[in-house]
Amino acid sequence: MAVGSGCAAVWGCRRVLKRAFSLHNAHSVKGMEDALQLVRNIVPPLTAKKHKGQDGRVGVVGGCREYTGAPYFAAISALKVGADLSHVFCTQEAAPVIKAYSPELIVHPVLDSPDAVHDVGKWLPRLHALVVGPGLGRDDVLLSNVKDILEASKARGIPIVIDADGLWLIAQQPALIQGYQKAVLTPNHVEFSRLSEAVLGDPLDGQDRRGAVLRLSQALGNVTVVQKGERDVISDGKQVLECSQEGSGRRCGGQGDLLSGSLGVLVHWALQAGPERTDGFSPLLVAAFGACTLTRQCSHQAFQKHGRSTTTTDMIAEVGPAFSRLFET
Numbered sequence: 001m002a003v004g005s006g007c008a009a010v011w012g013c014r015r016v017l018k019r020a021f022s023l024h025n026a027h028s029v030k031g032m033e034d035a036l037q038l039v040r041n042i043v044p045p046l047t048a049k050k051h052k053g054q055d056g057r058v059g060v061v062g063g064c065r066e067y068t069g070a071p072y073f074a075a076i077s078a079l080k081v082g083a084d085l086s087h088v089f090c091t092q093e094a095a096p097v098i099k100a101y102s103p104e105l106i107v108h109p110v111l112d113s114p115d116a117v118h119d120v121g122k123w124l125p126r127l128h129a130l131v132v133g134p135g136l137g138r139d140d141v142l143l144s145n146v147k148d149i150l151e152a153s154k155a156r157g158i159p160i161v162i163d164a165d166g167l168w169l170i171a172q173q174p175a176l177i178q179g180y181q182k183a184v185l186t187p188n189h190v191e192f193s194r195l196s197e198a199v200l201g202d203p204l205d206g207q208d209r210r211g212a213v214l215r216l217s218q219a220l221g222n223v224t225v226v227q228k229g230e231r232d233v234i235s236d237g238k239q240v241l242e243c244s245q246e247g248s249g250r251r252c253g254g255q256g257d258l259l260s261g262s263l264g265v266l267v268h269w270a271l272q273a274g275p276e277r278t279d280g281f282s283p284l285l286v287a288a289f290g291a292c293t294l295t296r297q298c299s300h301q302a303f304q305k306h307g308r309s310t311t312t313t314d315m316i317a318e319v320g321p322a323f324s325r326l327f328e329t
């Protein structure tokens with residue numbers, strides 16, 4: 001797809017990109033198809049030639065006394081999208097709870113151990129991507145361990161999705177992620193304001209969401225930023241994409257965890273596929289567009305069945321059908 005690729009002046013091609021990536025625009029059916037095609041291009045084929053692990057070994061760093069649902073949602077979503085193995089690195093107390101939710105997850109009760117960084121670090125060579133933050137909490141000891149885990153992951157060049165309390169840590173210490181171009185941040189409205197305040201010293205400009213996301217990404221040295229909301233706005237500091245796939249009016253907790261877990265796997269696939277398969281677009285932008293579209297489609301499908309009682313568990317049950325519908329047609 002040629003639309004927007006290699007665009008030097010982002011604002012000059014903004015209208016073209018919006019046409020290409022806005023699903024609600026009545027004239028954008030072709031553009032939408034093009035955007036979805038880029039995501040389809042990165043999905044690895046299922047063949048008999050592969051071994052277990054090849055389609056993704058993802059680690060989720062999060063899970064503490066208060067929050068066990070969030071890391072579960074993220075880790076199970078990664079598996080349901082197509083990762084082969086999904087690990088959770090959480091506190092000792094959270095581990096039996098998360099294990100009891102699912103026999104499919106590999107759960108390490110290490111995050112509050114004195115050797116946490118070593119205990120997680122020895123798994124890093126086997127991981128394709130890390131999702132840091134869902135249900136992590138804000139305990140100083142845990143955050144200090146996560147800081148060291150982030151440094152070790154960056155040193156190995158592991159792609160990192162940062163969400164929830166991981167973003168709290170980044171707002172305290174933006175230098176931790178500055179210039180690391182294999183990172184994607186997935187803030188909700190409040191998390192975005194916090195980051196924007198910390199990095200740019202600006203209160204959020206609600207009128208110009210695309211400009212705000214672009215500026216934050218640039219200030220962080222082209223880290224990819226996904227601002228979730230009524231529309232999801234995605235930028236790598238060079239290009240700005242929007243996803244307005246129809247979701248639902250339901251705003252139950254956990255939908256962001258589904259997004260960050262899915263993104264963990266899609267980031268790996270996109271980087272593995274390389275820029276030829278994404279037609280010059282940053283692989284991380286394409287992965288982020290895929291995760292946003294998928295999450296919103298899951299919300300839409302779950303809401304059709306369950307209406308107001310829709311919860312994130314209902315959305316996770318839709319990952320398979322939604323994925324096939326969007327990316328395997």
Ligand SMILES: NC(=O)C1=CN([C@@H]2O[C@H](COP(=O)(O)OP(=O)(O)OC[C@H]3O[C@@H](n4cnc5c(N)ncnc54)[C@H](O)[C@@H]3O)[C@@H](O)[C@H]2O)[C@@H](O)CC1
Nearest residue numbers: 067068069070134135136137164165188189190253254257
């Ligand atoms: N079942 C679980 O275990 C869940 C745990 N969660 C975890 O809970 C922790 C805190 O996450 P929060 O997202 O609450 O972050 P914060 O603690 O920063 O709280 C943000 C607050 O802002 C509100 N808010 C969100 N969007 C808003 C908007 N557009 N306008 C105005 N207010 C808005 C929310 O209701 C929330 O009270 C994280 O560790 C997160 O992962 C969540 O992921 C939800 C599910």
Ligand SMILES: Nc1ncnc2c1ncn2[C@@H]1O[C@H](COP(=O)(O)OP(=O)(O)OP(=O)(O)O)[C@@H](O)[C@H]1O
Nearest residue numbers: 188228229230232247253254255256257259295296
């Ligand atoms: N107003 C909205 N209209 C439609 N979709 C929305 C809206 N707000 C958020 N979403 C979608 O919901 C999903 C999660 O975004 P949300 O802002 O709820 O994340 P979050 O607060 O981090 O969630 P979590 O409860 O998991 O922490 C995203 O896919 C986003 O596109």
Ligand SMILES: [Mg+2]
Nearest residue numbers: 164188256257
């Ligand atoms: Mg969240």
